[in-house]
Amino acid sequence: MLFCASQVFSQTSEIARRHNFASSYFGLDAQVFPFTQQGFVLNDANEVNIYNRNGFVIPSINIGATHFWGYADFYITIGTTPISFRKDSIENSYQYGVITGLRVYPLAPQKYPIRPFLGYKFTPFRFQQVNTEGEVYNNTTVRSALEAGLGYQSASWYLYLSGNMILQPEEESWLSRTVVQPIQQPTYFFSLGANYRLETTRGAYSPSVRILDTLLRQQNAMGLFFGIGPSSAFPTANSSSIIESLPFLDDRAMPDLFPDISAGYHFSRQEWVVAAAFRPMRQTRTAYGFQQQVNRNSFALESYKFLFDYHGFAPFIGAGVMWDNMRLSETDNDVNITETVSSKLAPGLVFGWDIRPGKRADPWLLRTNLRYSPYASLEKDNATLSLQYLEFNFIQFVLYPQRLSYYRNL
Incomplete structure (x- = not known):
């Protein structure tokens, strides 16, 4: 009797730990930049003028999940249009696309609902400026920031307030196609977020789930899946074609957000x-009348292995091949000067993790994919346009239709 009771208690405890391991959330965020630096622009006499830049706030959208029973927070913050406190004399903006970050809470959440945290985040910051002739300049620099603050976690809400320090805020700004000026971007900013926690594991521990989990450990069945989710890509290498011939262009320009669509077994x-x-x-x-666009349709065939399952956290690693169909278009003051199409096959790495409330029997789950292709590139005029991206698909919705049909037919 005591042995049976011990088994039931152990199973119940394991279910509770898997249930509480990760908790997804969705919410709003404001990144406040009260302290800004001076800006520089060329006047009609081709002389460098100084102007004052005002503070601003960037309203944002949060998508994330607390992990390890509330001790860690993995998230992305999607920025929208910056709102300036006052209008600057020269049109300019400083904003980010997608912040990827981690917060670590050293104190136990059960004992301290309001807890301090330390964090690290990185994002591509984009600086844009319009000169007196209406010409637009863009520059993207991937920057890291350290964070410290306070967070509050309850069953339904996750709130935080923090201060942030950007590492190495300096950069070079091209004021024309030939004039370059060192500038200082903001170093300090504040973050304020309010998030609603989502319950996505209800029913994941029913008897039918446990029966199917046992079956799927013994044989390969019901493994077909389809996945889709938003993804971003971080350039990891410089392009010799840009540095040597077009240095005023944004070498590390981020690709737009794109869908990651997958199917497999x-x-x-x-x-x-x-x-x-x-x-x-x-x-x-785009800069000073010159525009370059690279359209890349990338197909990947890959295989990966799950390493372990730690209370619902299941990391994987693997490799594959990527076939890229690429189109390069360039215009100079609205005159089309380049139009090429090419294809390339290259190896790639894939890694990430699943969040599995129901062990191996979930009808759907959330997956994080990261990909890297170290040899992806495009040749132009005996130089290279790098396509070496770190792709980051933070949250992909993965559906197992055969498992879903199995549960519906019970």
Whole structure:
């Protein structure tokens, strides 16, 4: 009797720990930049003029999940249009696309609902300026920031307030195609967020789930899946074509947000996946009447292995091949000067993790994919346009239709 009771208690405890391991949330955020630096622009006499830049706030959208029972927070923050406190004499903006970050809470959440945290985040900051002739200049620099603040977590809400320090805020700004000026971007800013926690694991521990989990550990069945989610890409290498011929262009320009669409089969007994993925990527560089656009449709065939399952956190790693169809277009003052199409096959790495409330029997789950292709590039005039991106698909919705049909037919 005591042995049976001990088994029931152990199973109940394991279910509770898997249930509480991760908690997704969705919310709003404000990044406040009260302290700004001076800006520089060329006047009609081609002389450098100084102007004052005012503070601003960037309203944003949060998507994330607390992990390890509330001790860690992995998230993305999607920026919208900055709102300036006052209008500057020269039109300019400083904003980010997608922040990727981690916060660590050293104190136990059960004892301290309001807790201090330390964090690290990185994002591509984009600086844009319009000169007196109406010409637009853009520059993107991936920057890191350290964070410290206070967070509040309850069953339904997750709130935080923090201060942030950007590391190495200096950069070079091209005031024309030939004049470059060192500038200082903001170093300090504040973050304020309010998020609603989502319950996505209800029903994940029912008897039918446990029965199917046992079956899928013994044989490969019901492994077909489809996935879709928003993804971003971080350039990781410089382009010799830009540096040597067009240095005033934004070398590290971020591709637009794009969908990551996948389909594959999960061999549940071996914890092995074979999948195909498609990602359409668009990268645009614009400055002083010159525009360069790279359209890249990337198809990947990949295989990866789940390493372990730690209370619902299941990391994986693998490799694959990527076939890229690429189109390069360039215009100079509205005159089309380049139009080329090419294809390339290159190896790639894939890694990430699943959040699995129901062990191996979830009808749907949330997956994080990261991809890197170290040899992806495009040749132009005996130089290279780098396409070496770190792709980051933070949250992909993955559906197992055969498992879903199994549960519906019970």
